[in-house]
Amino acid sequence: MVVSAKNLNKRYSSGTEAIRGISFDIKKGEIYGFLGPNGAGKSTLIKMISCYFPATSGDLTVLGLNPNRKASTIKRCLGIMPQDNNLDPDLTVFENLYLYANYFNIPRKKRLERIDELLTLVGLEHKRNARVTQISGGQQRRVVLARSIINDPKILILDEPSAGLDPHSRQVVWSIIRDLNAKGRTVILTTHYMKEAEELCHRIAFVDAGKIVALDTPEGHLAANNATDLEDVYLKTMGSSLEE
Amino acid sequence: MISLRTYKKNRDAGSIDGKIRTADLCGGNSIWKDLYDSRLLWMRQLTVFRKTYKVGLVIRFFEPLLYLFAIGLGISTYVGKINGLTYIEFIAPGILITTAMWAATYETSFAIYTKIHYQRTYEAILATPMNVRSIIIGEMAWAGTKAILNMTIVMLPLALMGLFHSPYIIVAVLVGFLVGLIYSAFGIIATSFIRAMDHYGIYSTFFIMPLFMFSGVFYPIENLPGVLSFFVCLTPLYHGVEAARLLSVGDLGIMLHVVYLLVMVVLLVPLALHRISGRIVTA
Numbered sequence: 159m160v161v162s163a164k165n166l167n168k169r170y171s172s173g174t175e176a177i178r179g180i181s182f183d184i185k186k187g188e189i190y191g192f193l194g195p196n197g198a199g200k201s202t203l204i205k206m207i208s209c210y211f212p213a214t215s216g217d218l219t220v221l222g223l224n225p226n227r228k229a230s231t232i233k234r235c236l237g238i239m240p241q242d243n244n245l246d247p248d249l250t251v252f253e254n255l256y257l258y259a260n261y262f263n264i265p266r267k268k269r270l271e272r273i274d275e276l277l278t279l280v281g282l283e284h285k286r287n288a289r290v291t292q293i294s295g296g297q298q299r300r301v302v303l304a305r306s307i308i309n310d311p312k313i314l315i316l317d318e319p320s321a322g323l324d325p326h327s328r329q330v331v332w333s334i335i336r337d338l339n340a341k342g343r344t345v346i347l348t349t350h351y352m353k354e355a356e357e358l359c360h361r362i363a364f365v366d367a368g369k370i371v372a373l374d375t376p377e378g379h380l381a382a383n384n385a386t387d388l389e390d391v392y393l394k395t396m397g398s399s400l401e402e
Numbered sequence: 403m404i405s406l407r408t409y410k411k412n413r414d415a416g417s418i419d420g421k422i423r424t425a426d427l428c429g430g431n432s433i434w435k436d437l438y439d440s441r442l443l444w445m446r447q448l449t450v451f452r453k454t455y456k457v458g459l460v461i462r463f464f465e466p467l468l469y470l471f472a473i474g475l476g477i478s479t480y481v482g483k484i485n486g487l488t489y490i491e492f493i494a495p496g497i498l499i500t501t502a503m504w505a506a507t508y509e510t511s512f513a514i515y516t517k518i519h520y521q522r523t524y525e526a527i528l529a530t531p532m533n534v535r536s537i538i539i540g541e542m543a544w545a546g547t548k549a550i551l552n553m554t555i556v557m558l559p560l561a562l563m564g565l566f567h568s569p570y571i572i573v574a575v576l577v578g579f580l581v582g583l584i585y586s587a588f589g590i591i592a593t594s595f596i597r598a599m600d601h602y603g604i605y606s607t608f609f610i611m612p613l614f615m616f617s618g619v620f621y622p623i624e625n626l627p628g629v630l631s632f633f634v635c636l637t638p639l640y641h642g643v644e645a646a647r648l649l650s651v652g653d654l655g656i657m658l659h660v661v662y663l664l665v666m667v668v669l670l671v672p673l674a675l676h677r678i679s680g681r682i683v684t685a
Contacts, residue, residue, distance in 0.1 A: 170684070171680070171684075208529060210525075210528055210529075210683065211427065211683050212427075226430065227430040228430055229428070229430065229431070229531075229533065230430075230431055230435070230531040230533065231531075233529065233530060233531045234531050236529070238529035240525065240526070240529070242522060244521070244522035244523070244525050244526040245526070246446075246450070246521065246523060246526070247521055248450045248453060248454070249449065249450065249453075253449060257445070257446050257449060258526075258530065260442055260445060260446075261442050261527060261530035261531065261532050262530055262531060263531075305526075306529075309530075
């Protein structure tokens with residue numbers, strides 16, 4: 159298991175209980191999706207796996223290590239794409255990637271090669287020296303994706319990867335996710351977008367009010383709910399309307 | 403209150419009781435590793451600085467000179483010598499040291515607030531092997547660097563004008579570095595309390611400006627009422643100003659002032675780290 163959680167709880171200092179006794183295992187090489195409405199606890203889960211903050215109680219291991227003791231070691235092997243485009247607005251596309259690689263202590267020569275490779279991968283070679291505030295939202299999203307895989311991560315964690323993307327950028331992002339997965343990388347993602355989950359995920363956990371309410375393969379979910387698509391499953395599982 | 407043993411046991415089991423502590427956000431890293439990693443944040447700051455430094459340096463250059471000429475030249479004709487120094491010679495070392503305070507205050511107030519709340523710079527960096535402690539130590543080191551840089555820029559014209567009587571004034575740059583670290587810690591502590599950008603007005607009007615006006619930059623503090631002069635003696639800026647003034651006349655007897663500043667660094671840096679951790683990571 160690359161990620162293992164047992165009876166995980168998260169209560170914020172504000173008192174909000176975001177995660178209530180969640181347990182799950184994510185296997186090496188799978189694409190695992192967390193689906194659920196806003197405020198369900200998806201981003202909180204992602205942040206705990208990303209070693210951003212600790213759980214309030216319960217056991218969590220990432221790559222067999224405890225995030226509270228070995229956060230730096232774990233994060234060296236993670237690629238994290240957050241929900242918002244938190245690129246450095248003062249810097250160019252190249253500088254953003256260069257500095258980010260620096261935080262991973264990637265040697266200079268390798269860093270430059272990797273940046274060229276990634277800019278080609280996300281189709282932004284021509285925007286290399288543009289300030290990130292001067293490129294479109296979709297292009298920024300692609301830079302964030304490139305940034306998240308600069309360290310060739312073992313686990314790629316994507317929080318709403320295609321939020322706000324045009325169809326072209328979305329296809330670019332999906333194809334990169336599939337390629338990385340084909341190379342054996344584990345992918346964890348959260349999404350609102352049913353088609354994205356259906357297209358990419360091997361297993362989908364429906365999260366609601368801090369709990370996993372259903373966990374199965376996309377086919378398993380369809381069969382269990384006698385549904386034709388995931389949207390139908392979502393509505394039956396959550397008992398509420400889609401927010402999209 | 404739980405025992406350290408229970409705390410460590412809980413932490414190792416992946417379970418934390420109660421509030422999040424700075425150490426909880428450091429993922430078991432040693433302070434030495436975080437100190438080493440902090441250079442990466444410093445390098446980020448340098449990259450951004452290299453893109454914007456021209457305008458910034460011109461402002462930093464003129465601002466203290468304005469004070470010096472407006473107050474120094476204007477008032478010096480009405481004021482006799484103070485401890486053997488002309489009035490403009492008397493205030494020059496103080497103006498030099500306050501440059502360090504202003505530099506560190508800017509770098510750790512608006513700049514850090516923006517990085518937390520608007521640009522979300524730290525959120526991005528925390529997705530790498532960096533942690534809160536390495537980020538904040540890097541910020542303080544950068545504030546100290548800016549203090550040194552700005553002081554050097556201001557020192558050159560003042561020295562050329564012959565306002566310093568001794569080359570020992572160069573040592574004041576190191577004193578300014580300590581002042582920079584202290585005011586970066588104050589700036590970070592203020593940022594940890596602030597809930598909106600406008601609130602920085604409170605910090606600058608009621609904390610930074612009084613320090614600037616009362617810390618012996620413009621007149622000897624012996625002129626102040628007893629209680630006030632006692633409080634001024636407690637401020638780090640006063641010790642920085644006094645040390646620079648002694649150095650400007652070739653007196654190296656600054657040891658007590660330097661020790662005081664070092665003690666303040668040791669006390670304030672951990673406090674600033676503790677305060678800001680919970681603001682950077684809302685857990």
